[in-house]
Amino acid sequence: MSKRPTIHDLADAAGVSIATVDRVLNKRSKVRESTSQRVLLAAEDIGYHASGLLKRRVRESKPVKRLSILLQRSNDEFYEGLGMTICSACSQETQFQFETKIVFMDEVTPEYITKQVIKEGKHADGIALVALDDHTLNRHIEQLVERGIPVFTILSPLSTNTCTGHIGVDNRKAGRTAAWAISRLTTTLGKIGILLGSHRYLNQDIAEISFISYFREIQHNFHLLPPLTNLDDENLAYQATKELLAKHQDLTAIYSAGGGVKGIIRALKEDKKDQKITLICNELTSYTRLALSDNTIDMIIATPVQKLAYRLSDLFAEAFSSKKHQTIAPVKLSVELHVAENL
Template identity: 40%
Template sequence: MAKRPTIQDLAREAGVGVATVDRVLHGRDHVRQATAERVAEAAERIGYHAAGLLQARAATRPKMRYGFVLQKPAQAFYRDFAARLERAVADHPEVEGRADILFPAHQAPDDYCDAIRRLADRCDGVAVVAPNQPQIAALLRDLRAEGKPVFTLLNDLAQGDRLGYFGTDNIKVGRIAAWMITTQLHNPGKLATFVGSSRWHGHILRETGFRSYVHEFAPKFQLLDTMVNLDTRQLTYEATLDLLERHPDLRGLYVAGGGMEGAIAALRDSRPAGRVALVVNEITPESRAALTDRYACLAMATPLAELCRRVVAAMTAAKLSGAPPPGQVFMDPVLYTPESV
């Protein structure tokens, strides 16, 4: 009489661990669709007694298409963001998901609207990084009326029309930046800030947090007028060099949005390391190198892995169960210093 295949035999045939086979058998979480299908196929090949159940387990997950609008695909941060979104969709245990990611051709409102509408027409839900523009807010309002779940990432726009926001508390981020700079410096002096534009309210909130902390706890420091850099490296580079020429006694600089690479390059070209206390957002090869070389004293990173997992879970719940919207979901930034990179 032939020996009945065991769970160990099935695991070996499928190329997975016994624990993974057990999770598929019992319908537990954290098993990829492809893995469940591989186990089911192996069970059929070797005549495992629960092959029918495994086939049913592998076929029970619904299919979902998730749409994401990001920006600036040339930037390391957004390339990493896209990769982590794809991983979060692939790893979600309840659905067989596909991530559809678009980058607007330009930064004009119509470009964002075109990308959002295209995704909304073919996806079960959409999450966007976009500026606070009336045209974009109106589109999100229309999508909500159509029953399409839309979430915002990093920058909270269209409050009341989007289902939820996922990102950091930008007021808090700005206050952390001010705390670091003013405690890093032994003597008061001039402080400067960059924002991408007035349409990125996340940047404006960071600026507000920065200024409120200085006014409250470091009033001897002089705050210069905030500068707009359009989140670009070259403009930030040129503006930083001009700033240093006009204010040779500048002590601290906070880049509240993108373009930090330009500020880092300008400081490398014109000042010794540590002469100006620089705080930036996000950890990238450039910001990591600046911390290592002491040209930056702090980088505050969005916890992207956590953000991606949570927004994918919220999009899934909105589609499958009509779960109530999460509102604002704040995640604490990850702080990197010269001694922690």
């Protein structure tokens, strides 16, 4: 049976003195973060018996920062998954101890979101949020940043230029990718419907504009219908899709630049027309995966949730490490494309 690693073995493996290992284990005096991490990694590598205690000690030595992450719709599978992934990513931050609070906003009016931002700003050290663009909300965010509280927008940017930063997919590429897919997957010429939550979600607004611009640039015989808004609500999306199907017998494709996809899927499944409607939508969830498998959806343009979560954690660490407020360049992630054959 192999000999149990000793504190001497750990010191040798980490390249530090026994006294340094003792300081990390027993919190006798402050040790540099990089040194503590090296000791912890060495302990896990050699199977040192107190590696669990070391992990707690290293975590306890980090500055504590309280994060409030404001997401939408607590009953939405995508946002539930995003919240859990952000919590997991923030728990693994090496420079700070992040205490992460997820706040779901079932009411998505500017007034309600502003109230939540004000409320969380009273105790949070940093805030990230998904929100529609609104001048009152933007003003309160600017005030938080002026107080030294970093604020990051997720998925959809805001028009204020004082946010600490933004992280989301490249919405111009997302919209053009949807247009490219429809132009190739739709075999019957006709009308194309466009659905989005609201033009005040700037990510959806950019995606819709880019979708339209693609068709302007190519020779085509499709007719793009005026966009319909559904506030990312399942029932409103259902009604909007039913309206498209009833008014336009030659409807051949739908691009959903926002949420409410459950309602769109339900309306298409109820439709008795023989003609196949090409559907491009956002985010891979259990219900969009099933609709992709049964050919209701043709392609899903998805946010790389794990990459977004870990990059957001890094952005908060970068903001807290800075001695003065600075705006961090927007992070644009490449979308993930899903079709039935690559599930």
